[in-house]
Amino acid sequence: MSKTRAVKFSDAEIRRQAADPAVHDLRDPRHPGLYLRFGQDRQRGSWYLVKGKAWKQIARFPDLGAAAVLAELPALRQRLLHDSSATAALGGLSTVGQLLDWYGDRMARDRSLSAKRKTGAKSAIACHLRPRLASLPIREVSAPVLDKLLMWPAQEVLSLSYVRQLFGLLVVAFRQAHKLGLIDSNPVAGLKFVDFTKAKIMPKAARLRGVHLVELVPALAERFEEQPAEAMLALMMLCHGTRVGETRMARWPDISLADGEWFLPAEHTKTRTEHRLPLTAQAKALLTRYRATQIATGYEGIYLFPSRRGRSLSEGQASAVFTRLGQGEWTSHDLRKVARTAWTDLGIDGHIGEMLLNHSLGKIASTYINTQAREQRLKALEKWHGWLDERGFQAIHNLTGAQFEDSHNPAQASSGAGCTAIPDIVNGEVSK
Known part of the structure; x- marks a missing residue:
C-alpha cells in the first residue's frame, strides 16, 4: 500500500526519503495541496498540486527542485484562482540560476557561435552571473534588485565594459527564454545599461603608435631570423589589420599568390562572414620566404602557424607568442589598432579601412564594397606596405625595386626572391 509522509520540503530531504521504498508520496504541512510522487526508479518524480480529488502535475523532479517549486507556488495558486482552466504546468525556469544554466547550455550547442564566444559566455555565467544571481527567483527580478546584487558590486571589481557585457548576456538570456515561453514575462524588458550608471566607457588607449614602428619592425626582422613563426x-596582423584569432588559423590552401588573395573562411572570423584580402607584392614575397623556411625545417602542412599537435596554434599559444613579443608593452590587438590609425593618417578612405578590418558596414554597403572595391583595397595596402618598407619592412620580405614595379605580375618576378616558386611551395586556391 502506498504511503504518504509529511516532511519539510528540500532537495536533500527528498533524496533521503527516496531511499525508503515504502514512501510513495511526500507532502509538506506548510504548503497544503503540494505533493511529490516518486517515480519507479526513486531518483525522479513529479510535483502535483492537489485540490479535492484532482491531481494536477505541475513539474518534474529533479528538473525543478524544491526551492524552485516553492518560489513559484504562490504565483501558480494566484493564476489558478483567477482562471481555473489555466495551465498548471511550470515552465521549468523559476530562478535566474536555472535560466542561466539553460541559456549557457543553449550557447554551448550553438554551431553559429565561435569557440571563443562560447568560452567567454561560459566564464561570465560561472564566475560572475551565477554567483550573484543563481538563487534569485525570476519573479523578484527588477532594476533595484539587479543594481544591488549585480551591477553595483560588479563595477567595483570589474571594468565597466565587462559589466556591460554581463548585463547584455543577461538581457539576451531573458529575452530568449520569454520568446520560447519558458517564462511568463520578461522582467528586464526595457532596462538599459545606462539605467544603472552614467559613467562613460572609455576605449582602451593604443599602446602602439606609428612612431613606434621604426623600432618594432626592425625588431620583428631580427625575430624572423630566430623564430620565423x-x-x-x-x-x-600588422600588414593586414587582421585579428589574432583569424590570423593564427590561416591555412596555405586559402592563400593564392597567383590570384593575389588571402581568403579567410567565415568560420574563422569574428563577424562570421568570409573575408578576402588582396595581397601586395611585399606580402607575396614575405609569404614565399616564410613558406621556404617551413619547408627547410621539414614542415609541409597546411597551416601557416602550426602547433606541435599538427593543428593551428591555439588561442593560448598565440597569446603566449604576443606575451613574449610585447613584453607587457603592447598586445596583439594593438597591431590592429596601429594599422587602422595609420591608414587614416595615410588618407585611406574610411569605408575601405573598415572593409579591410572586416567590420560590419550594413548589408547594402558591404555588398557594394565587396563587388566594387577590390582595387581600392589593394591600393590601400600597397600604400601601407610601402610606408612600412621605409621603416624596415623591406629587409624582411627582401623584395627588390624591380620586383615591386612588376608586382601585378608575380609569375614574372625576379628569380629566388619573388613568387616564381609559388607552384612548388604554396598550394593556393587555384593551384591544383
Missing part, C-alpha cells in the same frame, strides 16, 4: 604571426 612568431615574427610572421605579428607581421601578418
